[in-house]
Amino acid sequence: MISTPIIIGIIIIILLIVVVIKAVTGKEDSRLEEPQEKIIHVSGIYSIVRKSPREDLIKLRPPEEIIRQYLESQNVDMYNVALSGSERSALLEHWKEQMDANLQVVEDGDKNGVAFYYYDFPQVCPACAPFLSKGHFVSREEIFNNPQLVPPFHLGCTCTLAAHNGSADPKDTAVSGLRPFFTDKSVPALPDWKSTVTLPKTAEVSR
Numbered sequence: 001m002i003s004t005p006i007i008i009g010i011i012i013i014i015l016l017i018v019v020v021i022k023a024v025t026g027k028e029d030s031r032l033e034e035p036q037e038k039i040i041h042v043s044g045i046y047s048i049v050r051k052s053p054r055e056d057l058i059k060l061r062p063p064e065e066i067i068r069q070y071l072e073s074q075n076v077d078m079y080n081v082a083l084s085g086s087e088r089s090a091l092l093e094h095w096k097e098q099m100d101a102n103l104q105v106v107e108d109g110d111k112n113g114v115a116f117y118y119y120d121f122p123q124v125c126p127a128c129a130p131f132l133s134k135g136h137f138v139s140r141e142e143i144f145n146n147p148q149l150v151p152p153f154h155l156g157c158t159c160t161l162a163a164h165n166g167s168a169d170p171k172d173t174a175v176s177g178l179r180p181f182f183t184d185k186s187v188p189a190l191p192d193w194k195s196t197v198t199l200p201k202t203a204e205v206s207r
């Protein structure tokens with residue numbers, strides 16, 4: 001017969017083993033989960049590419065105060081057209097509105113898995129003309145890597161981003177004139193933000 005103290009001793013040892021196993025496997029579980037999550041975040045091109053460019057773009061663009069100061073120092077736009085006080089304020093408001101609207105286009109596109117965006121010019125933008133034109137397209141990944149690809153590019157810029165909802169290769173679609181903005185891996189030149197173009201006086205014309 002095995003004596004009671006020995007049985008108790010065996011039970012205690014078994015319990016200890018169970019506790020140790022639980023502690024070890026539990027730790028391994030949490031150790032496994034953490035890096036896996038990180039790997040998904042780092043290597044999952046989908047989650048990375050779909051991060052809104054808003055924060056990164058705001059960091060790249062001049063702060064509002066700098067723009068205000070610059071505008072206050074300008075009496076004419078890049079074509080020597082006189083700038084009034086209200087036109088300077090309108091340019092700053094327009095810059096902020098356009099930045100928000102174009103970021104919204106990308107954020108909305110991300111909800112629908114849009115992979116390409118093309119530039120559109122609802123109104124002619126003379127400062128953009130030497131750099132890009134309607135139909136130039138960029139991939140979502142190019143925007144992720146270069147948030148500065150989101151218009152406006154300069155004060156008074158009328159360039160907008162439009163989601164391309166077609167096939168994976170925008171060149172294969174019925175929309176004419178679409179062509180890649182990137183010709184190689186380097187970011188194409190963009191207008192200087194200080195290139196000021198007076199906004200069209202639509203409000204005054206309609207009066």
Ligand SMILES: [Zn+2]
Nearest residue numbers: 125128157158
């Ligand atoms: Zn422009």
